[in-house]
Amino acid sequence: MQRPPGAAVPGQPGAATVTASAHPADGPGHSPAATLIGSVQRAMRLLETVAVHEYGAPAKQLARETGLALPTAYHLLRTLVHEGYLRREKGLFFLGDAAERLGSSGAKEKRRSTVADTLAHWRDSIGVPMYFAMYRDGEIEVMCVSGSRETPAVEEWADFRETGHAHAIGQCLLSQLDEDARRDHLARYPVRSLTPYTVRDNHALMRRLARTPRMGPVVERQEYALGTVCAAIPITVGTTAATMALSLPARQAERLLPAARRLQGEIGRHLGALTLSISI
Incomplete structure (x- = not known):
């Protein structure tokens, strides 16, 4: 019988499982609004952390300094790059034009x-x-x-x-x-x-x-x-x-x-x- 994606395989301790705790904001008892607010807060933490690194910083360092899980950090960094708030060069992240305009305004x-x-x-x-x-x-x-x-x-x-x-x-x-x-x-x-x-x-x-x-x-x-x-x-x-x-x-x-x-x-x-x- 085909197992659902992410289900643990019996007899294989430590096999990856996907549970609600991996994304607590999306779990039971959390409204979509709370999820969105949490995402904005995490994105702002990333922007603030990137801003203090004049010569850029890699995703792993940014995840560590903001206390975010690496997959979450990667997802938010990609989104911020797509929207122009960050730019990526040779694996390092810098503030993008949109963030600079916000600061200037x-x-x-x-x-x-x-x-x-x-x-x-x-x-x-x-x-x-x-x-x-x-x-x-x-x-x-x-x-x-x-x-x-x-x-x-x-x-x-x-x-x-x-x-x-x-x-x-x-x-x-x-x-x-x-x-x-x-x-x-x-x-x-x-x-x-x-x-x-x-x-x-x-x-x-x-x-x-x-x-x-x-x-x-x-x-x-x-x-x-x-x-x-x-x-x-x-x-x-x-x-x-x-x-x-x-x-x-x-x-x-x-x-x-x-x-x-x-x-x-x-x-x-x-x-x-x-x-x-x-x-x-």
């Missing part, structure tokens, strides 16, 4: 969170709404805004990217570019009047930018929005122009420069950590 999100927390701290300690922006790929990008009910941020009633000539953020970023880059930007986004106080044309703006002190605060008064004054502090992140900025109601204009100087001092004290965090 996580680090990027952490840096964004750090910038947001820093802006919120300065918003509350200085008592002004805060802005962080960068000039990338020929565009003004406002990356983070931190306002509150007590210190509301300026409403973006005209696209910040297209109106850099009128607000302190844009003027500060443009002041950090060379003349050719400024002309290129203004060719795409020419000066236009937003309020009676807006700079009147491209030539006037270019003259103003040329006179702007290299690392001094840039100030505008009601050029973007009536009733609002703004100041921006230049920051260089590698080769990228960046700025931290603040705004106030025009009725509090006397606070603008003292607040800008305080912000500049705060940035100076935290520049190293801040530069690392805002490399987004």
Whole structure:
């Protein structure tokens, strides 16, 4: 009579048998959800273990270090390789592109969170709404805004990217570019009047930018929005122009420069950590 696969053969001690205990997660009393969770946990342990081996590690070593049975480790490693989270070279396993992307995304999100927390701290300690922006790929990008009910941020009633000539953020970023880059930007986004106080044309703006002190605060008064004054502090992140900025109601204009100087001092004290965090 034909025996079922895996059944022990009488008279042969030690013959291999397949029982539920070989895969406890699949045994009686375990739901499919519990099995899946267990598999995810084991896969994550493998990924974490591979990550500490810069020069790769073989399956047997990974199984030993994670406490997994070798067949289980082999199965999970093959799956992770297939999905791109690991790669195999000459019998050694390394982190794959998908895992690298996950790590990069996580680090990027952490840096964004750090910038947001820093802006919120300065918003509350200085008592002004805060802005962080960068000039990338020929565009003004406002990356983070931190306002509150007590210190509301300026409403973006005209696209910040297209109106850099009128607000302190844009003027500060443009002041950090060379003349050719400024002309290129203004060719795409020419000066236009937003309020009676807006700079009147491209030539006037270019003259103003040329006179702007290299690392001094840039100030505008009601050029973007009536009733609002703004100041921006230049920051260089590698080769990228960046700025931290603040705004106030025009009725509090006397606070603008003292607040800008305080912000500049705060940035100076935290520049190293801040530069690392805002490399987004």
